[in-house]
Amino acid sequence: MGKRRSIRTTGLLLTAAFALLAGGTQAASAGTGETNGTSTVGAANASQSAASDHGPRVKGQVTRLVFKTPRTLDELRSELSGLTVLQLRYTGDVGGVSQSGPGSSVTEAVKDLRRDTVKRWGAEPLVYMAVVDGKLPSTTAHTLSAAGATVKHFASDTRKIDQLPKGTLADATRATRERTAELARQGVPVPDPKRGSRGADRAERGQGEPAAAAAGKEFAWSPVYAAMQAWHYSGGPEDQPKTFNHQMEWGSASDIEAFGQDFGYEHNVSLYNEDDIAGRPWTRPGCAPWDSAVADEYQNFWAAWDIWAFKWNAVSYGWNIPGEAAPYWDWDDVTDECSKLDFTMGIGYPMELKPNVEYGAWIYAEDGDQDFSVFDMGGQKLSNDCNNLGMDPGSSCMGLNDNRPGTGTELIVNKTRGWTVPGCIGWFDGTPFRSKNGEGGCPANDA
Known part of the structure; x- marks a missing residue:
């Protein structure tokens, strides 16, 4: 998969970010989640190429996709073909986030998520949200919107990416449960919340x-x-x-x-x-x-x-x-x-x-x-x-x-x-x- 930037390189990037902090500005476009102007991270990312040529960099803007109908990993790999994936989220009886490194293709991101969740939960989850690198072309954004995805663009350093309107998670959880039940009826393996992250048996508790x-x-x-x-x-x-x-x-x-x-x-x-x-x-x-x-x-x-x-x-x-x-x-x-x-x-x-x-x-x-x-x-x-x-x-x-x-x-x-x-x-x-x-x-x- 795409190599994550070394945290050592990030130290140089932070230096650039702080040096530019006074000049960085952000102006959110009302109701769109889009950001205009020069962001601190955008300037820092530009400066980082002079400070280090280690690995790929995240673009100044990213795109958040929230799917009305949660996707299987194979569906996701098809729909997001050619895109660079930074994050995949899932919910329901089990939940979490798989963090992909800058430069990771959707195929690599799906492979990473599948590898861990099948090992942990016994089956892969449905994904209700993805964050991809860059602002999507209007044709791609239109196609995904028509397929039931809410598409929003953000500056890559803004906390708004992680701020979901109230009810988003409840809707995603309900939709995940409904589709998980449908897949189970078809004989498709589904995640088992009783597996993974287990602590010591009760008989062992207190040892140490x-x-x-x-x-x-x-x-x-x-x-x-x-x-x-x-x-x-x-x-x-x-x-x-x-x-x-x-x-x-x-x-x-x-x-x-x-x-x-x-x-x-x-x-x-x-x-x-x-x-x-x-x-x-x-x-x-x-x-x-x-x-x-x-x-x-x-x-x-x-x-x-x-x-x-x-x-x-x-x-x-x-x-x-x-x-x-x-x-x-x-x-x-x-x-x-x-x-x-x-x-x-x-x-x-x-x-x-x-x-x-x-x-x-x-x-x-x-x-x-x-x-x-x-x-x-x-x-x-x-x-x-x-x-x-x-x-x-x-x-x-x-x-x-x-x-x-x-x-x-x-x-x-x-x-x-x-x-x-x-x-x-x-x-x-x-x-x-x-x-x-x-x-x-x-x-x-x-x-």
Whole structure:
């Protein structure tokens, strides 16, 4: 498939982007999602050719396609023939995103998604959304629109690509379920949400090195059980061997009801590297890429984001969380400390979850520069502000009202413990445990 740009090259690109930040302008065309003017990323991409000739570059504009009828992978390969695919999304009983590198053909993108999902879910999913590189020719856009796709063009660095009108995910989930049932009646294999991202068997839970006993979980809404496995796995998408698997389970219906309406949940893992920027009170986006110590701020960890100067497509991810709960990848790191990097997934409507069901989520990421990273982990109840903005839950609109009464964070693993990834942890009603890779059911690193 198309080679993803090295994160090292991205450091040079970020330098150009920050240097041009004052001059970059964006003016959104009303009602179209199109952007006029010179974007920061467009200027940075132009400058990047002078800074490095490594690999293909993302164009200044991209096209988002939302299909009224979700497509099979073979249908997608035919309809998008000749196009460069950056991202494919699927939903239903299982969901997620396959991130393709710049320069990937639709054939390569489909092959990558099929390889992982068949291995994980036992069958390939239906795709309801695709992001392709460049602005589509009017004839191609017309053909896809006539076939039931909503076609919109965006500047490649805008967060609007990830902002879906409210109801888009619900419609896609319903349409996916209907077509999945139709395919199953025809004898076509369909994804099994009970496969993949499974945690340790219940008999194994609690194995490993225990921390001091805790007094139980702090908040009624938090899961009663959570686990995380982090290891190097070469069997995932190309160039994304750093793997995080998460499991979470709520113990009762009353625990889920404790979320209340209009709140969401985020399951967070943060990696830390404070050596390079100790004593410097910097937060993103002001991480001073002209300073060599922090130029590769997304790489100085065990795992890295592949940002290409935008973040909505930084990793590949998925889950067996139903689409009705509106799960999402939390990529918006504005105001985060430069010394940390999050690998977080969220749930927009946690009251759609069921008790005593083990939900799983996973993230594939690029190699970082470090052999290990100190981490912390927590569950957060946050305000669902997407509803007020007419959007489906997503990273750019969840938790905007951070002082809202009722919000809070259940700390699962405190950074002060000094625990590191790769490795595994389990957490049972307030008590964390850890295991080394290759021991106690914790996956062994394969490199």
